[in-house]
Amino acid sequence: MIMETAAKRTKRIKWDFWTIVTVAAFALILLFLVYPLFNIFAASFYYDGKFSLETYKDFFTLKYYYGSLINSLIVCVSATFFAICIGVPVAYIMTRFDIPFKGVFHILIILTLLSPPFIGAYSWILMLGNNGYITNLLHDLGINVKSIYGLHGMIWVFTIQFYPHIYLYVSGALKTINSSLEEAAESLGSTRWRKFRTVTMPLIFPTLSTGALMVFMASFADFGTPMLLGQGIKVLPILAYEQFINEMGSNPAMASTLSMILLVVSTSILFLQRYLVTKKSFSMSSMRPPKVIKLKPLQKFFAIAFMLVVIGVSMIPQATVITTSFLKTNGPVFTNQFSLDSYREILFKVPQAIIHTFTYSSIAIVFMVISGLLLSYVIVRRSSKLSSLLDALIMIPYVIPGTVLGISLIIAFNKPPLFLTGTWIILVIAYCVRKLPYTMRSSTAILYQIDKSVEEASISLGVPPMKTFFKTTAVLMLPGVLSGAILSWVTTINELSSTIVLYAGSTATITVTIYREVFTANFGTAAALASILSLCTILSLIIVNLISGKKGIPV
Structure with missing residues (x-):
């Protein structure tokens, strides 16, 4: 009876081209994604050839290990915060005001995003490293500045590198907001800042949180920037790499454990973002998109100046690399x-x-x-x-x-x-x-x-x-x-x-x-x-x- 039922189900499956594509896709995903992840999960519980929780115990009790997680969270949370502080104003200016060269600004911002972060780190080392151009110049003027190395350097590089994520998501949301909602707030006597805080921000929160998630994930997963700027300060990806590939003898069990911690944190942040979006999401009609505001000459000057400063600083790594x-x-x-x-x-x-x-x-x-x-x-x-x-x-x-x-x-x-x-x-x-x-x-x-x-x-x-x-x-x-x-x-x-x-x-x-x-x-x-x-x-x-x-x- 069971064999007859199975045979009937097999007959019901329509074995056309698309079914073969689906089966092949599942097979490749299971082989090259699910199977490797299962292996790394299993390896994290084996120490010296036997089942053990020793590596997890070490991670949560030894500062050398759990300190890397703290460092990673400090860097990623700070970079995400500062990226929002830059990305939201840039998106607002680009979508709401009539400034010239928008197309050029847009391309330059995207170019910043697509350049690898470790090249940005390398460029800032040339300028603000222990023997950097700007460091030496300021030293000659009698000004001693802290070099780019350390957590603050990582935060700076990630902020400049990843704020375009915020810009892209927020600018898309700002273009589709129903202008009648903001007009209603103005008619009730709201100031421009209060309108932005109480109406605009809640409406763009889902997309803003997605951009923030992208910044956090990109910063959390990056390897090159912390390796170049860390100088002894460990973050999780660096520690996992060093435990896996070590001249003094690798520790696959601890490397697997650190990898699982990385994966758990990444997944948790994703679920947290999804939870916040479902809890605080707002629906709206985009039938009346907002109009572009014409600025007065002085206002336009300050808006363009802000854009030039942000994009200029963003392009410094590219210019430095090409020039040198x-x-x-x-x-x-x-x-x-x-x-x-x-x-x-x-x-x-x-x-x-x-x-x-x-x-x-x-x-x-x-x-x-x-x-x-x-x-x-x-x-x-x-x-x-x-x-x-x-x-x-x-x-x-x-x-x-x-x-x-x-x-x-x-x-x-x-x-x-x-x-x-x-x-x-x-x-x-x-x-x-x-x-x-x-x-x-x-x-x-x-x-x-x-x-x-x-x-x-x-x-x-x-x-x-x-x-x-x-x-x-x-x-x-x-x-x-x-x-x-x-x-x-x-x-x-x-x-x-x-x-x-x-x-x-x-x-x-x-x-x-x-x-x-x-x-x-x-x-x-x-x-x-x-x-x-x-x-x-x-x-x-x-x-x-x-x-x-x-x-x-x-x-």
Whole structure:
């Protein structure tokens, strides 16, 4: 009887192309995401080959370990707060006031976001490090300033790097607020500040909290900036990496425990944000979007001045990296002489790192584009409990720090039958798992905008459903998918957190090479490599702008 029921259920399953896509997606997710995470979870409970809670006990009793969590929370909470303080005014000015050069400002802000944080850290070291330009200048003037190293330096770099997350989310919300709500507050005698505090802020809170979550997650998971600026101050990703890869002997159990703590904190923050949004969310109609306010000359001057200061400071790392890449070096010191030696040196020393970066990222993006097209169709057009579960599983890497993912993949695939550790394949897998959620979001967003009637019309004319998808739906989706894919590609070539754990000597990428060059005081070659990444980021933004056909970058 049971066998007959199972046979009937099997017959009920329609084994078409989309079912095969769904099954294949679940199989890959289970293999390369769920299985590695389960392995790292299990490894955290094994010490010296037997089940033990020793590592968890050590974490919560030894300051060396729990202090790293405290440091991480101080840095992330502070960076999120200051990013809100900068991002909200920038978004308000850009959406509500008639200032010139909005398109240029927008692109420059996005460029700040897409540049890797550790390059920003490296740039600020050149300026405010122990022997930095600004440090030496102020010292000559008799002013002693604290160097960029320490928790305050991490907070500064993360704030400048990630405030665009707040800007993007808040500006989108401010554009859709129903202006009648704010007008009603004004008619009741509310001042501009009280109106903003009691009406505007509650309305944009859901999107503001999402932007804040992005800032917190990005700061919490970052590896390069704390490693460059820490100077002995540990945060969780650094400690997990050092416990896993240590010259004095690694401690996989403690590395796994630290990785689980990272994952639990990330997930808890995500659930806290969701809880706050559901508790304090407001619905509104956007039928009457707010009008752009014309400023008086003095007001416009101060608004533009504020924007120039914020964007100017944001662009300092980019300008510093590009400028110093053309300077001659004398050991670790830059001279005032123009030179292309740094570029000649990287082409001679590390050409493979450049080739690896673009090869691995391009392979990952091809997979992500195909996955974005197929899986978004399964999730949107063939909606079910199974597709909802698939969507949830795909979004799990959204809260997984790169260091955790890297450690989990090594623990899972460092022995037969699937030995991938040290190969380029494991890097491509990590990139796909890490960045697929972002490509998926752009793919599903564009598919929701395509009316089903377009597909129905094609099918009614005798075109088979599969041919309709590839000839019609996929073609209509492609601009949005490519825009998201190119932006994912930019973040992939700039990826350090997972790469630093997974790479071998023969698979080093640009980011890893920059990291190594900085630590060996080869600042010229580090600047040249960082400039290549910056140039690729700029070109990618231009391409996205052309593909989207809009003014600005659709991030």
